[in-house]
Amino acid sequence: MLIEKLPPSDKxxxxxxxxxxxxxxxxxxG
Structure with missing residues (x-):
């Protein structure tokens, strides 16, 4: 999931x- 791949940055x-x-x-x- 893209959410998991995103860095742990609140901003x-x-x-x-x-x-x-x-x-x-x-x-x-798609």
Whole structure:
């Protein structure tokens, strides 16, 4: 999962949560 691959950084996690949702949606749709 991309969430697990992301670094344990609150800032990075907080900023990438939107991109993560979009990426997961693309993976599920694709």
């Amino acid at each position: 990075t996690r907080f900023v990438d949560w939107r991109l993560d949702i979009l990426t997961n949606a693309i993976i599920i749709a």
